[in-house]
Amino acid sequence: MRAQVGIVGAGPAGLLLSHLLALRGVESVVVEARSRAYCEARQRAGVLEDGSVRLLRAAGLAGRLDRQGLEHGGIYLQFAGERHHIDFRALTGGRTVTIYAQTEVVKDLIAQRLAQGGAVHFDVTDTEVDRLESDKPVLRYTSSDGRRHEVVCDAIAGCDGFHGICRPAIPRHLLTVNEREYPYAWLGILADVPPSTDELIYAHHARGFALHSLRSLTVSRLYLQVDRDVSIESWPDERVWYELRTRFELPGSRWTLKEGPVLDKSVTPMRSFVSAPMRYGRLFLAGDAAHIVPPTGAKGLNLAIADVAMLAPALASLLRGDLGPARAYSAACLSRVWRATHFSWWMTTMLHRAPGADDMEAQLQLSQLRYVATSPAAATSLAENYTGYPELPI
Numbered sequence: 118m119r120a121q122v123g124i125v126g127a128g129p130a131g132l133l134l135s136h137l138l139a140l141r142g143v144e145s146v147v148v149e150a151r152s153r154a155y156c157e158a159r160q161r162a163g164v165l166e167d168g169s170v171r172l173l174r175a176a177g178l179a180g181r182l183d184r185q186g187l188e189h190g191g192i193y194l195q196f197a198g199e200r201h202h203i204d205f206r207a208l209t210g211g212r213t214v215t216i217y218a219q220t221e222v223v224k225d226l227i228a229q230r231l232a233q234g235g236a237v238h239f240d241v242t243d244t245e246v247d248r249l250e251s252d253k254p255v256l257r258y259t260s261s262d263g264r265r266h267e268v269v270c271d272a273i274a275g276c277d278g279f280h281g282i283c284r285p286a287i288p289r290h291l292l293t294v295n296e297r298e299y300p301y302a303w304l305g306i307l308a309d310v311p312p313s314t315d316e317l318i319y320a321h322h323a324r325g326f327a328l329h330s331l332r333s334l335t336v337s338r339l340y341l342q343v344d345r346d347v348s349i350e351s352w353p354d355e356r357v358w359y360e361l362r363t364r365f366e367l368p369g370s371r372w373t374l375k376e377g378p379v380l381d382k383s384v385t386p387m388r389s390f391v392s393a394p395m396r397y398g399r400l401f402l403a404g405d406a407a408h409i410v411p412p413t414g415a416k417g418l419n420l421a422i423a424d425v426a427m428l429a430p431a432l433a434s435l436l437r438g439d440l441g442p443a444r445a446y447s448a449a450c451l452s453r454v455w456r457a458t459h460f461s462w463w464m465t466t467m468l469h470r471a472p473g474a475d476d477m478e479a480q481l482q483l484s485q486l487r488y489v490a491t492s493p494a495a496a497t498s499l500a501e502n503y504t505g506y507p508e509l510p511i
């Protein structure tokens with residue numbers, strides 16, 4: 118079989134790349150290890166940057182996003198029993214973020230690709246990439262009916278996430294890998310209850326970080342800092358709600374946390390990881406395959422979108438014989454990746470309580486939080502990073 122571009126992974130990066138290529142007249146084959154139902158149900162991110170929304174809109178993918186997405190003009194930072202609003206609109210000249218779940222982005226992308234006759238193969242096994250140094254790299258996989266396929270491509274995109282097979286296909290000595298694991302994790306719940314807040318609350322607390330997010334006007338998404346090696350069984354629903362109530366409590370105010378049935382519960386480890394370069398021969402990595410950020414700051418999904426916004430035109434140029442943009446791809450992405458890596462690390466270390474942290478550490482965090490809450494200069498830095506920096510050129 119032949120395809121101009123072989124894409125490994127039907128997460129946001131792989132699916133959006135396939136769509137952006139189709140808009141440029143480039144055909145691709147997407148292979149995915151999981152089922153369609155699994156990809157559409159996997160609970161992950163929920164915040165789209167301004168530029169991500171504009172890109173999805175420009176690509177004709179924002180029908181449901183424009184109807185159901187919730188535009189937020191800021192966040193709350195809570196610490197020392199006070200809740201402060203950071204006003205993105207005022208600080209950044211009108212920029213906002215939009216609450217629209219990754220599950221919905223993925224559903225929209227799958228529906229669009231299939232409606233347009235795009236090749237997306239779910240439930241594949243034994244994916245392999247080969248001959249990456251040649252100008253005819255090869256993608257092999259076994260389809261769900263047990264047949265083995267070999268697709269000869271002009272380029273391959275590794276959009277297969279952190280645990281995929283594409284990054285390990287690059288000779289290790291050619292990669293520079295920077296990695297940091299954090300000594301805590303996030304326990305996330307989806308709850309069938311209207312959110313108790315109009316905008317997200319990021320809370321610093323002596324018992325650990327908590328985040329109040331949402332998925333709609335009737336469904337809340339909440340996160341708690343927990344120990345890294347925690348077992349989910351040790352967090353029954355009552356314990357989760359108790360801890361959320363405690364960490365969001367605002368002494369002296371009438372604010373309360375609404376509680377409801379827990380629809381989903383999972384634990385996410387936290388790590389910063391950047392593997393460079395993001396290209397090897399005709400293999401191009403995008404999204405979590407090349408980099409991971411801790412979730413504080415909601416950058417993971419947005420970085421995946423930004424990568425493929427660069428990769429699609431670069432691959433279209435490559436197919437026309439102009440290799441310049443493909444050669445520039447890695448460096449162009451890594452500049453944004455490192456900005457987001459720093460921002461996510463900064464938000465994470467400012468808001469979480471590290472095991473064994475002393476009062477000095479806590480006072481430094483509180484001083485930084487108070488600075489952000491009271492200085493327009495400091496708040497602007499948070500606001501422009503949170504809404505996306507640099508702005509996507511759309």
Ligand code: FAD
Binds near residue numbers: 160162164277406414
């Ligand atoms: P993925 O979404 O991981 O997609 C990769 C796809 O490749 C998957 O569908 C996978 O099944 C497939 N694949 C893997 N190996 C193969 C193979 N060998 N063959 C074929 N297919 C393969 N970000 C936030 O901003 N906020 C959050 O709250 C948040 N929570 C998260 C929770 C979890 C558990 C995880 C893992 C990530 C979370 N993230 C969050 C990060 C965000 O969801 C990711 O950055 C985003 O999914 C990246 O998209 P992607 O397409 O690069 O990778």
Ligand code: DHB
Binds near residue numbers: 414
């Ligand atoms: C969500 C996740 C994040 O990591 C974050 O910083 C904000 C919101 C969410 O899933 O809604």
